[in-house]
Amino acid sequence: MIADLFGRKFYMASDTIGAWVMLTLTAILGIILITRAKKWPIIREYATTTHHRKIGVLYLLSATLFFMRAGIEALIIRIQLAFPDNNFWVFQGEKFNEAFTTHGTIMIFFVAMPLLIGLMNVAVPLQIGAQDMAFPYLNAVSFWLFLAGALLVNMSFFMTASPNAGWTLYAPLSTDTYTPSAGNDYYIFGIQVSGIGTILAAINMIVTIVRHRAPGMTLMKMPLFPWSTLITSFLILIAFPVLTIALYILMFDRFFGTSFFSGPEGDPIYWQHLFWIFGHPEVYIIILPAFGIFSDIISTFSKKRVFGYGSMVVALAIIGLLGFMVWVHHMFTVGLGALVNTFFAVTTMLIAVPTGIKIFNWLFTMRKGVIRFSTPMLFAAGFIPTFVMGGVTGVMLSAAAADLQYHDTYFVVAHFHYVIIGGTVLGAFAGIYYWFPKMFGITLNETLGKLHFWLFLIGFHITFFPQHFAGLNGMPRRVYTYTAEDNVFVFNFVSTLGAFLMGIGTAVFVWNIYKSFKKPQKAGDDPWNGRTLEWSVPSPAPEHPFENTPQVVSHDPVWEAKLHRDGELPKASESRTAPIDVVSWQPVMLGSLMLFFSLAFIYHVTWLQVTLGIAVLGFFVVRALTDEHTKKAKEDQAHDNV
């Protein structure tokens, strides 16, 4: 089918048409259901909110949505690879390239990132005794920029122009000479816009943690999730601007005729350096918060203070620091020389040391603890062996000489799924079960939660464990088929079965959320017998959570209060000014503006670029003239004058 739009022709394959039909039906159904349930006011409330808990929920909701989209892509990839010489639907060749590219891109940027940033938004201010994030308005702007970018990458499929150069967007394949269609432009603008949102979110987190802690909570009395958030935010602040510039340069190559990454003068290796100088810290950006979540959960459900707290903090910091010194281990096969490869192999292996410290500390936290295997703890317990396996293959890969064999095979695919799913995704699930009461005032169903855990974890290992062997047998990543003689059929077939088990597990999770809202089980303020400050405020967390600012005198202040003060937290004598929450349509408007501004670039509509560019700048004017601080200062002044 051919459609004509923006002066371009769009050739639609049956999968795209199917997706359009599904999207339209879902949208109509959604509108009908929302109208019937009279839920529009809630949607408006969330669209205009600047409150940290609600923004956190928005992040988590969109992450879940994108998780399903990229998850369906994963299933498609697995079906195509289930049998030798398979021809599933249209997913061969170019279509397959598009499928694995958007699967990777969406999973990293629009699932892993928002899951963690969402949980940070929900939990971190409460854990440190803050009334809200330092900049509530900026927080909303961050979210809507993230969503605008995410929608751009997601809509590319519907516009028959998915990115197709892999999530690493390696040049020169990603330059306009080799991929002239709009697909990789969607990637550039989508990641750019959401990246700006992420940088702003990181700044917000740092200021919140540095300046909004309750009195008495020194940095070394802070729970480990805020600690990991702080370090992660610094990683974002240093790493993401490199990506911003990498994409900026690539944009010049694709739009304005420069040739940084291709041609006789240009250097495609430079793209690899830029991408991985961002990309490797990114790996730690999505794993460190999960470490923080597990630390808090393991401590709570073992009824023990986390073992080796100080070493946990130091380990986080060292991992963060080393994270910037290992990027070349993604480029061992480029041929940068033995010395360079050796240096980066050693720094990479070093990371195993602080990570090992953390693993042992978690185990020692559980040792002689009073362990309860509620769903969050199950995920934490499942995480440890899974992540260790991913870590072991990581050390194997870091041996540069051996990496020449593993490079670009399914062994690598298996490795990074072990760490990213085993770490980040399990961590996010654990965090969602753990803090769900703080978000909505209800607990998720435990039976369904445990079913979700077992299906997902077993499915995960069935999916990815055989991929190690497929890789060792020589199966390259990013191929859409293989022959029966390649001796990888069994591994692929088992892997596909496992993927469907994971899919069923995820469906149980979604069903659990639906059921839990249908038959809500009210959670008290402190459903898990918690230790940190978020369990001292009502569930769901109100707009102004801490009636009296608590005075923190120890680690695990709520636990200490339960032991020695009949659960009463000591009150601080003075408190700092709370951030000003507002209700505003401006952030969502800015997000939409950026979305259309990007589209104007992607489709080369000059007049629209100019108009929307001016509109985006005009947004700064509107914001400056309507900001809540000035308004409040004016009111105060008028009040003083009376």
Place this chain on the structure above:
Amino acid sequence: MTTYNQDLQGDKKLGFVLYLVGELVMFATLFATFFIFVQDAIDPTPTEVFEARTVIISSVFLLSSSGTIHFAEKAAEIQNRKGIAIWLAATVLLGLAFMGVEIHEFRTYYHEGFTLTQNIFLSSFYILVGLHAAHVLFGIGWMLLLAIQLNSIPSSIYGDKQKIFSYYWHFVDVIWIFIIVFVYAPYLI
């Protein structure tokens, strides 16, 4: 300062400084790009392109504007609105003068055939110096916005707004010094 809150303003200042850290990384990456691609530049080489005269004139304008914005800040501290207005106007004019010289410089290069796509040295030069120029332009717009608000908002909050702007403006100036030292000077001296 009874009417306005120190806590929230401190948040803003720290937040903005962190934002500038991010910007610093961005510019550092662009400098790295320039260093890499300037080495093998032929047809043209940097020496054939750069002219000392325009660089010196534009530098004088931009660097002295750091002084004028500092005086504006001093004036804001003693809530001298007239002083603020004068020094702010001076900064805007200096910024505009800088932009004028820079546009002239780029136009001259362009007419000599030194375009964005001529070679990668020029590409990396334009995307670095061009991004800096965009920052100056944005700063000029920001100052106009401050000027509009000068008489309509409480002076304490105005002072803080201007302080954050001067962080930005000094930052843009520091980047320009790096541009002089690392981009122009090696090929002009």
